[in-house]
Amino acid sequence: MPGASILFAAAIWAHAALAVPVARSAYAVKETHYVPRRWTLKGRAPKHQMLALQIGVKQGDFDALERNLYEISDPDHARYGQHLSHDEVNTLVKPTDEALDAVHEWLLSNGIGEFDYSQAKDWISVKISVEKAEELLATEYSVYVHQDGTEHSRTTEWSLPRHLHDHIDTIQPTTSFMRARTNDVGGERQLKKRDGPWPPADYQPPTDPAIARACSINGTTPECFKTLYKTKGYKQKVAGKNQIGFNNYLAEVPIRPDAALFLQKYEPSAVKGAYEYKFISIDGGPYHDGPSTPTELANGTDKEANLDVQTILGMTYPMPVTAYTTGGEPPQIPDEAAGDPPGNEPYLAWVTYALSQKKPPQVISTSYGDDEQTVPIAYAKRVCSSFAQLGARGVTLLFSSGDHGVGNAAGNDASACISNDGKNTTKFLPSFPASCPYVTTVGATQNFQPETAAYRPADSLGPDGALHAYYASGSGFSDYFPRPSYQDQAVKSYLKKIGSLHKGLYNTHGRGYPDIAAQGLYFQYFWNATNAVISGTSASTPLTAGILALVNDALISSGKPTLGFLNPWLYKKGYKGFTDILSGGNGGCNTTGFPLTEGWDPVTGFGTPIFPEIVKLAGGKC
Numbered sequence: 001m002p003g004a005s006i007l008f009a010a011a012i013w014a015h016a017a018l019a020v021p022v023a024r025s026a027y028a029v030k031e032t033h034y035v036p037r038r039w040t041l042k043g044r045a046p047k048h049q050m051l052a053l054q055i056g057v058k059q060g061d062f063d064a065l066e067r068n069l070y071e072i073s074d075p076d077h078a079r080y081g082q083h084l085s086h087d088e089v090n091t092l093v094k095p096t097d098e099a100l101d102a103v104h105e106w107l108l109s110n111g112i113g114e115f116d117y118s119q120a121k122d123w124i125s126v127k128i129s130v131e132k133a134e135e136l137l138a139t140e141y142s143v144y145v146h147q148d149g150t151e152h153s154r155t156t157e158w159s160l161p162r163h164l165h166d167h168i169d170t171i172q173p174t175t176s177f178m179r180a181r182t183n184d185v186g187g188e189r190q191l192k193k194r195d196g197p198w199p200p201a202d203y204q205p206p207t208d209p210a211i212a213r214a215c216s217i218n219g220t221t222p223e224c225f226k227t228l229y230k231t232k233g234y235k236q237k238v239a240g241k242n243q244i245g246f247n248n249y250l251a252e253v254p255i256r257p258d259a260a261l262f263l264q265k266y267e268p269s270a271v272k273g274a275y276e277y278k279f280i281s282i283d284g285g286p287y288h289d290g291p292s293t294p295t296e297l298a299n300g301t302d303k304e305a306n307l308d309v310q311t312i313l314g315m316t317y318p319m320p321v322t323a324y325t326t327g328g329e330p331p332q333i334p335d336e337a338a339g340d341p342p343g344n345e346p347y348l349a350w351v352t353y354a355l356s357q358k359k360p361p362q363v364i365s366t367s368y369g370d371d372e373q374t375v376p377i378a379y380a381k382r383v384c385s386s387f388a389q390l391g392a393r394g395v396t397l398l399f400s401s402g403d404h405g406v407g408n409a410a411g412n413d414a415s416a417c418i419s420n421d422g423k424n425t426t427k428f429l430p431s432f433p434a435s436c437p438y439v440t441t442v443g444a445t446q447n448f449q450p451e452t453a454a455y456r457p458a459d460s461l462g463p464d465g466a467l468h469a470y471y472a473s474g475s476g477f478s479d480y481f482p483r484p485s486y487q488d489q490a491v492k493s494y495l496k497k498i499g500s501l502h503k504g505l506y507n508t509h510g511r512g513y514p515d516i517a518a519q520g521l522y523f524q525y526f527w528n529a530t531n532a533v534i535s536g537t538s539a540s541t542p543l544t545a546g547i548l549a550l551v552n553d554a555l556i557s558s559g560k561p562t563l564g565f566l567n568p569w570l571y572k573k574g575y576k577g578f579t580d581i582l583s584g585g586n587g588g589c590n591t592t593g594f595p596l597t598e599g600w601d602p603v604t605g606f607g608t609p610i611f612p613e614i615v616k617l618a619g620g621k622c
Helices: 013-018 062-073 086-093 097-109 130-137 209-214 222-228 256-266 294-299 303-316 346-356 377-392 485-498 537-557 567-572 611-617
Strands: 027-032 039-044 050-057 123-129 142-146 151-154 157-161 168-172 188-191 244-248 278-282 321-326 363-366 368-371 396-400 440-446 466-468 476-482 510-513 516-519 523-527 530-534
Touching: 027 168, 050 097, 050 130, 050 377, 062 086, 062 377, 062 567, 086 377, 097 123, 123 130, 130 157, 168 377, 209 222, 222 303, 222 516, 222 537, 244 303, 244 537, 256 303, 256 523, 256 530, 278 346, 303 321, 303 523, 303 537, 321 346, 346 377, 363 537, 368 396, 377 396, 377 476, 396 537, 440 537, 485 510, 485 567, 516 537, 537 611
Parallel strands: 244 321, 244 363, 278 321, 363 396, 396 440, 440 516
Antiparallel strands: 027 157, 039 142, 050 123, 050 168, 142 151, 188 466, 476 510, 523 530
């Protein structure tokens, strides 16, 4: 399938020519951002390197969009479930003519006459050289190298004419050093002959015979999840109307033959699903239908994509599934002759495409994230506001919470938990987009009866006889986004319980996450035609998405609206349909992390789903 464009060409010449020219004003700094740790300056960026600039024009009435979002997501409001249409959302966020005219005049006066709009016209895309971008933004681009070898052309400061400061929220790539990464910890440090205790000494076998038969610490399967979360036996009624989707970044591609092998072994009735799911390539995302390529195998890619598609198909077949694969890494190309540059940071590329669709899937899972502090706050807020637009249209967006506890960095190393404020302050590191208040963030559990928070020390022996990496369900409080009203009571109650623990290491006024959790340890999956196990909130998130998609099936067949943006309902009444997790570990930054408590906590949220209870609380029938 050819790549799907995320933007559509806008014929603006007549409009711009008729616009009243805005008097040119002096330039002033619009944004500065420190270079994050682990990035090193290499040298000036090549002048002829091409950039795909994304200009975030100030939205017309986001406050009204947010008000609508909360009203239609509040189970006690008269408008609950009355999701907005594609056109209604675009009308609310479309920039004013004044803003668009001012930006057009600025671009045209700088000799830039070709640019594209998003459908709501709140993003403008411009393809220009580094040399031209430096002139346009009164800045200098340099090449920065991450310790893993990733290179980006970025700047630490850029400017705009003063009269545009109120009309433009953000422009990227400029100061963004984000590197979307998978939230899975499947890679073994080394293989060895098993010589330690297995299962672990603290493992408690299930006492429920059905769970004991279905679930094994040696590797979980769809049969286990269906039994544990009580979807087993549910017959879908409106699979054609109800859909689910999941995102892939970093050149990840779900491999159909691997999915078929997984389903043949663990869910034979769903084997056809391996070849029936829809594949959409966005912004140059890779696509193929056969086995992994030699390059993919050598790089170990496609493990995350395989985990997602196999988990979702195992839970939801015959529900239609859409796999999105989005390019955008890196957001520059070598020279002018290289053709169209790939898009910007991948979350924006994907959400812009999703917003252009009349009927996106009702539940969409994303198992990627990055340090919040590597993302400029203005850009993070605009991407987050785009997630709100999807929520207002009735889409449930799930993001994984991360796999390194409060640190969002590999291992339990305090040296990695350093602020990006120029002062090198030791602190907990929240993750983005997990910290966005308009998405539902998913943590991880392990064991079965009882389930506990997912935690595994470094070099722990696994069921495959390998030593596995450190792993703790991601958790934290945003430094960018204030605590939303829907979770005010739950978070205040938790903070009162823990008192001064870790005082000064996190923002007590920030949006807390995760919101809910699900199994996230030792999932059975296939990669390169080989059965193995993999762990992470990358596993918890597609699993939760599958369960919530089944809830939507029950709601639609009962004549009820789909769940949509989940959180206001979840924090007001939906939490009663989840099993509270009361034990297990956390960690990160060489600390004990956040403790689990009764009720919501920033490790497993409100806990794990109980399918029939969620359906009942949402007004449907199983």
